[in-house]
Amino acid sequence: MGLEVDIIFKIAGVGIVVAFLHTVLDQVGKKEYAQWVTLFGFIYILFQVASIVDDLFQKIKSVFLFQ
Amino acid sequence: MVKLIGAVFIIVATTVIGFEASRHLSDRPQQLRSLRSALQSLEAEIMYGHTPLHEAARRLSAQLSKPLSNFFDSFAKKLTDTETTVNEAWETSLREVWKSTALKKGEFEIMKQFGETLGRHDRFSQQKHIMLTLSHLEREEANAIQAQMKYEKMVKSLGFLSGLLLIILLF
Numbered sequence: 001m002g003l004e005v006d007i008i009f010k011i012a013g014v015g016i017v018v019a020f021l022h023t024v025l026d027q028v029g030k031k032e033y034a035q036w037v038t039l040f041g042f043i044y045i046l047f048q049v050a051s052i053v054d055d056l057f058q059k060i061k062s063v064f065l066f067q
Numbered sequence: 068m069v070k071l072i073g074a075v076f077i078i079v080a081t082t083v084i085g086f087e088a089s090r091h092l093s094d095r096p097q098q099l100r101s102l103r104s105a106l107q108s109l110e111a112e113i114m115y116g117h118t119p120l121h122e123a124a125r126r127l128s129a130q131l132s133k134p135l136s137n138f139f140d141s142f143a144k145k146l147t148d149t150e151t152t153v154n155e156a157w158e159t160s161l162r163e164v165w166k167s168t169a170l171k172k173g174e175f176e177i178m179k180q181f182g183e184t185l186g187r188h189d190r191f192s193q194q195k196h197i198m199l200t201l202s203h204l205e206r207e208e209a210n211a212i213q214a215q216m217k218y219e220k221m222v223k224s225l226g227f228l229s230g231l232l233l234i235i236l237l238f
Binding site: 010012014017018020021024025027028029030039044 | 096162217218221224225228229231232238
């Protein structure tokens, strides 16, 4: 359970920092870089979430299908 | 504990990089301004003082502050000590000093072209060439000030935020 909370905070942190980076880059008119930064942040978080969901499915599988 | 120390190191390093880059940005207009005042003094020395070039360069290097004073100093030394043309001495000392300044390629070309005209003409054409160079430098300075206003804050916060992002990703 401890690990789950850790990961939530990590995702939140990445979200905040990426949002800041996006605003800063947007303000000086580097829109393309801002979009790349946001995209990479999103992809990174997506990988994290995908691996966690994979864990969840494995667990469900082991509980319901195979003893 | 070790992780925390590493995190502090990362954030300090990226913040310092950001501040260093922003210092580079704010140094450039300042150095351009002193370069322009140097050329104006050079014009005064040539037009009204009738000073020889190496003497004028020595006086300029005494007047100016650090990176540009080195340039005029080495220029004066080359003129007095070695067997060379003004153009060569100007260009080689320009190349030597350029690395330590915050100035860019455009200014380098302007100064190099100015060096090619230096000492070739009578006083009045020399004055015209100085005026031309001054106006070029003025344009570059306006660009530099614009770039400074635009990017100085961005570079600072970019350094800090990228450090923060790196820490979160590695934690």
